[in-house]
Amino acid sequence: MKFGIILQSNKPEHVWNTFRFGITALKASHTVTIFLMNEGAELETISDTKDFDISKKTAEYKELKGNLYACGTCLELRGKKETGVCPVSTMTDLLRMVEESDKVLVFG
Secondary structure, three states, X not given: OEXXXXXXXOOHHHHHHHHHHHHHHHHOOOEEXXXXXXXXXXXXXXXXXXXXXXXXXXXXXXXXXXXXXXXXXXXXXXXOOOOOOOOEEOHHHHHHHHHHOOEEEEEO
16 A cells, blocks of 8 residues: 655654654655645654654664655745755645545544
């Protein structure tokens, strides 16, 4: 199954659970794409906490070949032009993800 996930939050628990679900799905041989938008585009600035190891989960997700994209407009609104964790994307890319996914989930 192909899962498309839209992450709209920068709250550590939301981000952590998004990546935990993505990792679980990848380990079950599903295809997963996470699209970062709104506050989710701030992923690389979200610090790990005692309870939520964001950087570890992000790295594990990427090691398992999960797809990860960030909304370019959302980044620009935050004064950024690129991200160190994933490619910058557009609404056209998000539309393609939705069209090609069997299920679309929204976290945050």
